[in-house]
Amino acid sequence: MIYLIFYGILVLFVFLFALLLFIYSLFSVVAQLMGSPYVPTKQKEVEHILKTAGLKKGQLLIELGSGDGRMIRTAVSRYKVHGIGVEIHPLLLFWSHIFVRLQKLTSLPVESGSIIFKRENFFKTNVSKADAIFLFLMPNTLKKLRDKFINECKKNTLIISHGFKIEGWEGFLQHTIHHTPFPTYFYRILS
Numbered sequence: 001m002i003y004l005i006f007y008g009i010l011v012l013f014v015f016l017f018a019l020l021l022f023i024y025s026l027f028s029v030v031a032q033l034m035g036s037p038y039v040p041t042k043q044k045e046v047e048h049i050l051k052t053a054g055l056k057k058g059q060l061l062i063e064l065g066s067g068d069g070r071m072i073r074t075a076v077s078r079y080k081v082h083g084i085g086v087e088i089h090p091l092l093l094f095w096s097h098i099f100v101r102l103q104k105l106t107s108l109p110v111e112s113g114s115i116i117f118k119r120e121n122f123f124k125t126n127v128s129k130a131d132a133i134f135l136f137l138m139p140n141t142l143k144k145l146r147d148k149f150i151n152e153c154k155k156n157t158l159i160i161s162h163g164f165k166i167e168g169w170e171g172f173l174q175h176t177i178h179h180t181p182f183p184t185y186f187y188r189i190l191s
């Protein structure tokens, strides 16, 4: 009897693990098809990028494709900005919410910033109020987002693209961090 219970629990765990793996893989394929695969920015680079961005307290940072939320979480806790992370992958969003709780970023006083993670296709995200936007996306996805930024962003919005250049935006380029293998490009919307 005891063996039966033991094997029952084991089978349940294996089943749950396989199910989670299946969901993770399924949504990874969806994310890849809808914009970019999941590759996290290294925490050391996150810190360097934020230092270079010079964000001010109370500004709004939006991350399109926020992964496990490390960029937004670091920006809110260190620089007291308002952060919005947009992600299509439900398990990555789940992790973001877990980390937010562990870091006690859930109910910050207004003057210490705020943090929101939402499940959304970033092509539909309204970016008109952003002071800065962070991206780590494939070049063809950046190309598709270019016109959206030009149409929606206010003047002086900082667009930070980690990994890849935004084609045709040479005139907006202000600064480059030459990390390997992924550099970071800082663009400013001028009009």
Ligand SMILES: C[S@@+](CC[C@H](N)C(=O)[O-])C[C@H]1O[C@@H](n2cnc3c(N)ncnc32)[C@H](O)[C@@H]1O
Pocket (backbone or CB within 6 Å): 031, 032, 034, 035, 036, 037, 038, 039, 040, 041, 063, 064, 065, 066, 067, 068, 070, 071, 086, 087, 088, 089, 092, 120, 121, 122, 123, 135, 136, 137
């Ligand atoms: C290269 S990863 C970058 C993750 C995170 N920004 C970082 O730097 O650690 C790209 C992320 O974009 C997400 N993504 C891809 N297409 C998307 C879409 N259309 N809408 C929302 N998120 C998307 C993926 O699930 C993935 O987490």
